[in-house]
Every structure is written in C-alpha cells, then in structure tokens.
Amino acid sequence: xxxxxIRRLLLATLTLLLITFVIYGLIRNMPGNALDAMMAGADPxxxxxxxxxxxxxxxxxxxxxxxEAYAHWLGNVLQGDFGxxxxxxxxxxxxxxxxxxxxxxxxxxSLLLTYxxxxxLGLWSAANSGTTRERLAGAALYALYSFPAFVxxxxxxxxxxxxxxGTLLELPLIGLVSDNYQELSPLGKAxxxxxxxxxxxxxxxxxxxxxxxxxxxxxxEEVLRQDYIRTARxxxxxxxxxxxxxxxxxxxxxxxxxxxxxxPGLLSGSVVLETVFNWPGMGLLLLEGINVRDxxxxxxxxxxxxxxxxxxxxxxxxxxxxVDPRVSYD
Amino acid sequence: MSATGLRLxxxxxxxxxxxxxxxxAATAGCTGDSPPPTKPDEPAAEATADEAEAVxxxxxxxxxxxxxxxxxxxxxxxxWVDRPVVDSLAQLLELQASEPxxxxxxxxxxxxxxxxxxxEAIRRAMGRVRIAKNGDFYDDEAGADWDAEIxxxxxGDINSTNYVLYNxxxxxxxxxxCGFGLFSFDAEMKPFAAAxxxxxWQTSGNGLIDKVVMxxxxxWSDGEPITAHDVAWSFKLIMSSVVPIPAxxxxxxxxxxxxxxxxxxxxxxxxxxxxxxxxxxxFPVIPKHIYEESVAEDxxxxxxxxxxxxxxxxxxxxxxxxxxxxxxxxxILKRRESYYLHQGEQVRDRPFFKTVRLKxxxxxxxxxxxxxxxxxxxxxxxxxxxxxxQTISNEFYRRNTKVQAPQWLTWSFQWNTKGNPFFGDVRxxxxxxxxFDHEELHNNLRFGLDLPGIGTYxxxxxxxxxxxxxxxxxxxxxxxxxxxxANWQDTDGDGVLDKDGKPFEFTVICRNEQWRIDICNLLxxxxxxLGVLVNVQxxxxxxxxxxxxxxxxxxxxxxxxTGTDPDTSENIFxxxxxxxxxxxxxxxxxxLFAEGKREFDFEKRRKIYQRIHQVLWDECCYTWLxxxxxxxxxxxxxxxxxxSPRGPFSFxxxxxxxxxxxxx
Numbered sequence: 004x005x006x007x008x009i010r011r012l013l014l015a016t017l018t019l020l021l022i023t024f025v026i027y028g029l030i031r032n033m034p035g036n037a038l039d040a041m042m043a044g045a046d047p048x049x050x051x052x053x054x055x056x057x058x059x060x061x062x063x064x065x066x067x068x069x070x071e072a073y074a075h076w077l078g079n080v081l082q083g084d085f086g087x088x089x090x091x092x093x094x095x096x097x098x099x100x101x102x103x104x105x106x107x108x109x110x111x112x113s114l115l116l117t118y119x120x121x122x123x124l125g126l127w128s129a130a131n132s133g134t135t136r137e138r139l140a141g142a143a144l145y146a147l148y149s150f151p152a153f154v155x156x157x158x159x160x161x162x163x164x165x166x167x168x169g170t171l172l173e174l175p176l177i178g179l180v181s182d183n184y185q186e187l188s189p190l191g192k193a194x195x196x197x198x199x200x201x202x203x204x205x206x207x208x209x210x211x212x213x214x215x216x217x218x219x220x221x222x223x224e225e226v227l228r229q230d231y232i233r234t235a236r237x238x239x240x241x242x243x244x245x246x247x248x249x250x251x252x253x254x255x256x257x258x259x260x261x262x263x264x265x266x267p268g269l270l271s272g273s274v275v276l277e278t279v280f281n282w283p284g285m286g287l288l289l290l291e292g293i294n295v296r297d298x299x300x301x302x303x304x305x306x307x308x309x310x311x312x313x314x315x316x317x318x319x320x321x322x323x324x325x326v327d328p329r330v331s332y333d
Numbered sequence: 334m335s336a337t338g339l340r341l342x343x344x345x346x347x348x349x350x351x352x353x354x355x356x357x358a359a360t361a362g363c364t365g366d367s368p369p370p371t372k373p374d375e376p377a378a379e380a381t382a383d384e385a386e387a388v389x390x391x392x393x394x395x396x397x398x399x400x401x402x403x404x405x406x407x408x409x410x411x412x413w414v415d416r417p418v419v420d421s422l423a424q425l426l427e428l429q430a431s432e433p434x435x436x437x438x439x440x441x442x443x444x445x446x447x448x449x450x451x452x453e454a455i456r457r458a459m460g461r462v463r464i465a466k467n468g469d470f471y472d473d474e475a476g477a478d479w480d481a482e483i484x485x486x487x488x489g490d491i492n493s494t495n496y497v498l499y500n501x502x503x504x505x506x507x508x509x510x511c512g513f514g515l516f517s518f519d520a521e522m523k524p525f526a527a528a529x530x531x532x533x534w535q536t537s538g539n540g541l542i543d544k545v546v547m548x549x550x551x552x553w554s555d556g557e558p559i560t561a562h563d564v565a566w567s568f569k570l571i572m573s574s575v576v577p578i579p580a581x582x583x584x585x586x587x588x589x590x591x592x593x594x595x596x597x598x599x600x601x602x603x604x605x606x607x608x609x610x611x612x613x614x615x616f617p618v619i620p621k622h623i624y625e626e627s628v629a630e631d632x633x634x635x636x637x638x639x640x641x642x643x644x645x646x647x648x649x650x651x652x653x654x655x656x657x658x659x660x661x662x663x664x665i666l667k668r669r670e671s672y673y674l675h676q677g678e679q680v681r682d683r684p685f686f687k688t689v690r691l692k693x694x695x696x697x698x699x700x701x702x703x704x705x706x707x708x709x710x711x712x713x714x715x716x717x718x719x720x721x722x723q724t725i726s727n728e729f730y731r732r733n734t735k736v737q738a739p740q741w742l743t744w745s746f747q748w749n750t751k752g753n754p755f756f757g758d759v760r761x762x763x764x765x766x767x768x769f770d771h772e773e774l775h776n777n778l779r780f781g782l783d784l785p786g787i788g789t790y791x792x793x794x795x796x797x798x799x800x801x802x803x804x805x806x807x808x809x810x811x812x813x814x815x816x817x818x819a820n821w822q823d824t825d826g827d828g829v830l831d832k833d834g835k836p837f838e839f840t841v842i843c844r845n846e847q848w849r850i851d852i853c854n855l856l857x858x859x860x861x862x863l864g865v866l867v868n869v870q871x872x873x874x875x876x877x878x879x880x881x882x883x884x885x886x887x888x889x890x891x892x893x894x895t896g897t898d899p900d901t902s903e904n905i906f907x908x909x910x911x912x913x914x915x916x917x918x919x920x921x922x923x924x925l926f927a928e929g930k931r932e933f934d935f936e937k938r939r940k941i942y943q944r945i946h947q948v949l950w951d952e953c954c955y956t957w958l959x960x961x962x963x964x965x966x967x968x969x970x971x972x973x974x975x976x977s978p979r980g981p982f983s984f985x986x987x988x989x990x991x992x993x994x995x996x997x
Contacts, residue, residue, distance in 0.1 A: 033876075034875075034876040034879045034880065035875035035876050035878060035879035036875075036879075039875050039878045039879045039882065040874070040875040040878075041500055041579050042878050042882075051579070051580075051583060052582060052583045052586075052911075053911075055578070055582055055583065058574055058575075058577070059577050059579070062575070062577045062633065063577075087635070087636060090492050091492060091660070092492055092493050092498070092633075092635040092644065093635075093641075101660060157698060157699070157702075160699065160702055161702060164702065164706055165702055165705050165706050165728070168706060176699070176702055176703055176706055176708055177694065177699060177703065177708075178662055178663075179659075179662065182690070278695050278696050279696055279699055280699075281661070281662065281693065281694055281695070281699070283659075283660060283661035283662060287661070294873065294874075294875065295875070296875060
C-alpha cells in the first residue's frame with residue numbers, strides 16, 4: 004500500500020508539473036496580455052505610453068519569455084509564494100482564500116443534496132423500471148438535465164425575487180447576504196444566508212441530480228440482470244434486500260469513481276451561476292482571471308484544481324479497496 | 334457650491350471596443366518640495382519583475398530638471414488672467430431658474446417614456462433640482478432626505494482603492510466621489526476650478542503657467558490638511574518610473590513642473606502654450622504624509638503590509654469615504670463629515686446622500702431585475718434590446734422611470750488602410766459605406782433609438798461642421814461603380830470580385846456581443862450582394878485590443894466616446910498615433926490637429942476641428958454608423974439627474990445634484 008501511494012504521489016507530482024507547464028505556456032501565448040486587458044477594460048481615457056507599457060510589462064514580469072517566467076513562477080511556488088494578482092492587487096492565496104468559502108457553501112451544499120437525493124431516486128427508479136410513473140420521472144429528470152442553468156436561474160429570480168416580492172416566498176435576487184446583514188440577530192443572519200443560498204443551490208443541483216440519479220439507476224439495472232441477483236431472488240430473498248444489500252453495493256465502484264471526479268468540482272464552482280447570482284466563487288475568479296490575463300491567479304487556480312483532481316482520483320482508487328474486497332494494493 | 338468634488342473628466346476619448354464607459358477621471362495640481370529630479374526615464378524599462386522592485390525609487394525621475402522662479406518674480410511677470418472658479422450646483426440652479434418651468438414630477442412620473450415628447454418631459458421634470466439654500470448652505474429644511482442611500486450600478490469591481498492606481502470605469506466612479514480634485518467641467522465641457530477646493534485660478538498671459546490658490550479648510554479623511562504639497566508630490570510620484578501607473582501618466586506629458594509655493598499656492602508650468610493644457614492637470618492626488626516614506630520600499634503601492642493596510646482603509650480627500658468593500662459584491666461609501674465641516678463649522682455643502690452603495694452586477698439582465706425589484710436605483714442600459722423590451726411594462730414603471738439623452742458616443746466600422754489590398758483606396762472605403770444598409774441598422778437592429786452617424790464629432794458638438802454632412806444611405810449601384818473604378822471586378826465569373834488575381838474577401842472583427850455581431854453580419858449580407866466576401870470574427874475584448882493596437886486586422890467594429898476636448902481625437906486619426914488602429918494618414922489632418930491645440934480663439938479653433946471632421950468624413954477612414962444616446966433607468970424617488978454628452982454623472986455637478994426628496 005505504501006509503495007503504491009509513493010508511486011501515485013510521484014506520478015501526481017510529474018502530472019502537476021506537466022499540467023502547469025502546459026497551462027502556463029498556453030495562457031502566455033494567448034493573444035493579448037494583462038496590460039492589453041487593462042486598456043480594454045478600463046477607463047483609460049489616456050492610452051498607455053509605449054515606454055510606460057514596457058515599464059509595466061517589466062513590473063508584471065511580462066517581458067520574460069514564457070518558459071523563463073514559468074521557471075520563475077515554479078520556483079516561487081515551491082517557496083510558498085504564489086505571486087500577486089495583477090487585477091486584485093493582493094497575494095494570489097488571499098484572493099483564492101476569499102473565494103473558497105462561498106464556493107464551498109454553494110457546491111458543498113449542492114453536492115450533499117445531490118447524493119442524498121440521487122441515490123434513493125436512482126434506487127426507486129431501478130426498482131420501478133418500466134412503470135408509467137418511473138417513465139414520467141425519467142422524462143422529468145431528462146428535461147431538467149437539458150434545461151440551461153442560466154435560463155432557469157433568471158426565471159427563478161424573476162419568480163421568487165420580483166413576482167413574489169412582498170410575500171413569504173420572496174427570495175433575494177443576488178449576493179451572499181442582504182444589505183442589512185450586520186444588523187440581524189445570529190438567527191436572522193443564518194436565515195438570511197440560507198435564503199440567499201436557496202436559488203443558487205437549486206440551480207446548481209437540479210442538473211447533477213438528474214444525471215446522478217440516472218447513473219445510479221442504469222448501474223443498478225445492470226447489476227439486477229446478473230445471475231447472482233436471479234439466484235438470490237430464486238432463494239426467496241425479498242425485493243428490498245435484493246436491491247439494497249445485494250445489488251446496490253455492487254454499483255458502488257462506478258459511483259465511487261464519480262465521487263472522485265466530483266471532488267475538484269467542489270471548488271471549481273460554476274461560472275454561469277456565479278455570474279447570475281453575483282456569487283463570488285472560484286469559477287468567476289478563474290473566468291475573470293482569463294479575461295484580464297491575470298496569470299498568477301490563473302496559475303494559482305489551475306494548481307488548486309489540478310491538485311484536487313489528482314487527489315480525487317487517488318481517493319477514488321483507495322475507496323475501491325473499501326467498497327470491493329477483491330481490490331487490494333498490497 | 335456643489336456637494337461632490339467632481340474630478341475633471343480625463344480629456345482623451347474613451348475606447349469602446351470593450352464597453353460603453355461613463356467615465357470621469359482625476360484632476361488636481363501640485364508642486365513640490367521634494368528632492369530635485371534626476372535624469373529622465375530609462376532604467377526601469379529594462380527591469381524585470383523582481384528586479385523592478387529592486388530598482389531604486391527616485392521621486393519624479395521622469396521629469397526634466399527645472400528650477401522654478403520665485404513666486405514674487407512670477408507674479409510680477411506672468412500677467413495673470415483670471416479663470417472661472419465655479420460652484421457647479423449653483424450654476425445649474427441658476428440655469429434651471431432661467432428656463433421655462435417643466436412639468437411637475439408627478440406629471441412626469443405618470444408618463445410612459447414612449448415618445449420623444451414624453452422623454453423630454455421626464456428628462457426636464459426629473460432633472461429639476463427643487464431644493465433651497467438657507468443662507469450659504471442647504472440645511473435640514475432644504476427638502477432633501479439627508480439620511481438617504483442611493484444604490485448605484487457597477488458592472489465590475491474596483492481593483493484598488495489607491496487613486497493613482499485607478500484604471501477601470503468603476504474605479505473612476507468611486508474616485509469621483511472619494512478622490513480629491515481641483516478642477517471639473519460643465520455639461521458643455523467647459524473647464525473650471527471647483528469652488529469647493531479652489532479660491533482662485535489664474536493663467537499667465539502666455540498660456541505657459543497656471544496658478545491655483547487652494548482653500549485652507551480641506552482635510553483628508555484622517556484629519557490631516559490637504560495642501561498644495563500633496564498635489565505637487567502626487568505629480569512627482571506619478572512621474573516616477575518604477576511606480577506602475579496604469580492610466581494617467583500619458584495625459585500629463587505637457588506638464589513640465591508643479592511647484593507648491595506654500596500650503597495653498599500651486600503653480601503649474603507647461604512645456605508649451607496649448608489650449609489643451611488645462612486637461613493635463615487631471616491627475617489623482619493622494620496624501621503625501623501617508624506614502625512619502627513608504628513608497629521607496631514598495632513602489633507598487635500594493636505589496637507591503639503597510640500599503641495593504643491603506644489599500645483596505647484608504648485615506649481619501651473627497652466627499653465620501655469607503656466604509657466597506659465586499660469584493661465582487663459591492664462598495665459602500667459613506668458621506669464624510671470632515672469634508673463639509675471644518676473645526677465644527679460648515680464650510681461646504683453637505684453631500685445629499687448619506688450612503689452610496691455601488692452594487693456590482695456583471696450581467697445586465699440580472700441588473701434589470703434588480704432595478705425592477707428596487708435593489709438598484711439607477712441603471713445604464715447598454716443593449717437597446719433591453720431598452721425596448723424590459724423597460725416597457727407596468728411592473729417596470731411601478732418603481733422606475735427611464736430617460737434617454739444625447740451622448741457623444743459614436744460607433745463605426747474602422748478600415749485598416751494598410752497591410753491589405755482593399756482599404757488603402759478611398760473609393761473602396763466609400764463603397765463600403767454606400768453598400769451598407771443604414772436603414773436596416775437604425776430601424777431593426779437599433780430600434781430607431783440613435784442618431785445616424787455623420788462623422789467623428791457628434792452633431793450637437795461645436796466641432797461638427799454646419800451644415801452637417803448628410804447621413805449615408807444604401808446605394809448599391811454607386812458602391813458597385815466605385816469598386817469598378819478601383820479595379821475590383823469579377824473577372825473569373827465566380828461571383829466574387831477580384832483584382833490582380835486576389836478575391837475581395839476580408840474579415841471584420843468585433844467584441845463577442847450579440848448586438849455587435851448582428852451589425853457585422855448585416856455588413857456581410859450587404860457586401861455579398863456586391864460580390865465581396867466578409868468573415869465576421871467575434872472575440873474577447875483583450876484579444877480585440879491586442880489585434881487593434883498591433884494593426885492585425887482588416888476591418889473592425891467599435892466605438893469611441895467623446896473626450897472633453899476635440900484634440901482627444903488626435904491620437905485616433907493623426908499619423909502613427911497610438912489609437913490610430915487603422916493606420917490612417919493625412920498630412921492636412923495632422924497639421925490641423927497640431928494647429929488646433931495651439932489655437933486659443935474659440936471660433937478659429939472650432940473651424941479647425943470642423944475641417945478635420947469634414948476631411949475624415951470625405952476620406953471615409955471610418956464608416957460612421959450611429960451616435961448612441963445615453964439610456965438610463967432611474968428609481969422614481971430620485972431627483973436632480975441631468976445629462977452631459979458623457980452621461981448623467983461625469984461632469985459638474987453630475988451626481989452632486991441628485992437627491993432623494995424628504996417628502997417621500
């Protein structure tokens with residue numbers, strides 16, 4: 004197990020190096036740089052003088068070839084310095100740290116809800132496969148899966164924030180908290196946060212709920228067709244025990260893979276929903292970073308996502324051994 | 334005296350390939366008691382990222398050495414001419430008093446803005462400032478709700494609270510309210526010294542020197558006095574090569590030196606006697622006592638612990654201070670008591686709003702919902718489709734009204750006159766304009782909301798010729814004839830024009846927004862009828878700028894908003910200038926721009942720019958499409974909003990005349 008872990012970690016380190024090298028090369032070779040973005044997204048009634056442009060390029064490290072700048076960035080990262088954001092004018096770790104909380108609040112809640120709802124829904128669907136009500140539920144879930152989150156978000160905002168304004172069902176339009184948040188009691192603050200979280204979580208969840216529940220259902224149906232299930236039924240085992248004890252456990256391997264792959268999703272957020280709900284999360288941070296060529300932020304976020312992806316895969320591999328006794332890393 | 338110390342709008346024209354900016358910028362003057370400058374810039378240019386921090390900071394090292402004369406000598410020889418020191422709000426009230434009485438607010442708010450007459454009634458009624466002074470200042474009986482909050486719209490966050498580092502449109506808005514300034518300009522773009530900061534302003538007879546006497550009751554938000562030394566030191570700071578100043582340095586290149594002769598007396602020395610010198614003094618001022626000792630250690634002004642502390646809690650000199658900032662969410666500004674009270678006495682008008690909340694909402698559709706819900710009090714609407722579809726319902730009018738007003742913002746196709754076989758020929762450029770279906774653009778894509786484009790200067794501006802050029806109309810036969818004269822013909826019968834074996838096929842680039850793409854697609858459809866192939870290539874703003882600056886395009890769609898002076902067009906149309914993306918060159922235009930900035934007589938100056946306008950129009954370096962009005966929605970409770978060619982905020986009094994009546 005230990006040697007397996009060491010091998011995996013070494014491989015992960017090499018993978019990380021490769022990912023960051025490629026991403027750095029790509030972003031530095033995109034047309035336009037941070038100074039062009041500054042000119043594009045700015046007041047700048049005053050164009051930047053070419054000499055000032057050169058000076059600022061030097062200050063931001065844009066005057067170096069990209070591979071040299073990458074080596075410089077990597078050296079700093081190894082010393083714990085992720086650099087300073089061009090846009091936010093703060094250390095990258097501070098910028099990312101500010102976004103982690105809101106992102107986790109949204110994606111963590113959503114992921115939890117997804118798992119809590121999708122497993123029983125998937126089990127129910129598998130158990131009732133082929134019935135009219137299951138087909139209706141399936142159609143509804145496919146419809147949800149294909150419904151764009153952006154449209155759903157705007158529609159829900161219109162309904163709950165505008166049309167239902169002044170009623171008990173009114174929900175906030177955007178943001179993490181209300182303008183009067185500081186004046187609320189502790190209970191009021193918790194309720195305020197919850198109310199702000201509701202619509203984004205619904206929008207964040209419904210698509211993955213549909214996907215996950217279908218995933219559970221199809222895997223379960225596959226298992227239910229196996230000989231050992233037929234044998235169990237022939238031996239007189241009840242339908243609930245068959246599904247829960249014999250079938251579901253055997254669907255866990257692909258499900259665990261999916262869990263591993265969703266780990267980076269916890270922090271990656273959703274650009275679209277964060278934009279619509281003005282939710283200061285990681286997705287928006289990465290998008291803003293790309294738009295303004297904020298290389299330190301892009302690299303910082305890339306690194307976080309890459310580490311999480313690799314950690315998720317490792318975790319999934321380790322969990323195989325937990326859910327399937329046949330798997331061993333010794 | 335106006336409530337906010339409005340900063341002078343930076344004078345250059347604003348780039349709109351990205352967004353429609355409403356912008357203001359800095360002002361101020363200065364001089365210094367700092368060490369003499371060293372040789373002009375160079376060392377930092379070679380500095381690398383880390384080395385940049387290691388390069389020694391030298392205050393004002395980009396300035397040429399200058400030995401200012403004694404003030405007595407100056408006063409004896411300068412032949413000072415008095416210049417206006419204006420209370421812009423009082424000036425507005427005076428103007429309104431001389432105008433016919435508009436409809437009442439109740440009458441205006443009962444209207445739907447669906448006709449020009451209704452728009453005019455709403456604009457005039459809601460622009461009227463119905464408050465009264467008691468003695469020198471507005472008091473509690475004036476009619477304003479002094480505890481009121483206004484929630485303003487911002488489409489992006491501020492990056493820094495440090496005024497000298499300002500760059501984005503939102504930062505310009507924040508610093509217009511929080512920053513210290515000496516100058517402003519009115520709705521006719523006439524500059525003046527702001528009475529809330531300045532006692533007197535004089536210019537020397539030869540136009541080479543300005544003298545400003547500042548008020549002695551100005552204090553920073555930490556209680557320290559704002560003096561002429563702050564202004565002079567800020568100037569030198571901006572002119573220090575290792576300080577990464579993004580926006581304002583280029584606009585200050587005509588200032589030779591600024592000297593603070595005492596705490597109140599500032600003298601600006603210019604390199605040349607230019608009519609445009611006044612616009613050079615628009616730079617941000619930051620407190621010398623805060624940064625003087627720290628800048629050498631951290632010239633970026635953002636990285637040291639000390640600077641981070643002041644980034645979070647900046648010391649400001651304007652009517653408002655930053656009370657809170659939730660990154661990516663909102664910036665909350667609070668009225669600053671020490672702005673209008675000095676040693677317990679009221680010395681300036683109290684700003685009408687106690688709190689200004691800038692709510693950052695990146696998506697305009699969501700911003701529209703926020704307005705309807707009452708989570709925003711004002712919204713500039715960029716997309717005309719939102720104007721005609723989302724602001725017409727009873728639900729919208731339940732809480733809001735809307736106004737449009739002329740804005741000097743012009744959209745066009747820009748032709749790259751070099752590097753391709755097409756657009757170096759004026760006949761081809763003219764044919765492009767004749768082939769384009771302007772009627773379709775105005776009626777269907779722009780919903781009849783704009784004025785037809787008739788050249789670089791807005792038809793309302795004094796710089797536009799009289800009579801104005803006639804708007805172009807589609808004439809395919811004339812376009813075809815011009816192309817034939819330019820030897821573009823379909824010689825191989827494939828339906829595509831060609832010359833010297835090369836087909837007439839080009840790419841037009843634009844920002845990746847649907848309404849812009851639609852306009853480019855219309856060009857494509859129109860030109861296909863002539864046998865010209867067009868590829869429409871939308872792209873993100875940064876790439877667009879990169880390609881534009883490096884002239885890596887054949888045609889582009891974009892727009893420019895106006896600067897405060899017609900000379901700001903020089904760097905768009907004069908040969909080899911920085912924003913002359915299309916590489917247009919015309920010796921007469923170059924000469925006229927050079928003459929224009931040196932001409933002080935208004936009428937003569939006007940003729941110069943009118944001639945420039947005409948030459949550019951005749952030469953078709955752009956195909957001007959439309960002059961876009963300002964489209965704004967306001968909460969019905971707001972009063973006192975008036976418009977300049979740069980929108981309702983970026984002039985004096987601008988935001989300072991807006992208020993919420995106490996009676997509501």
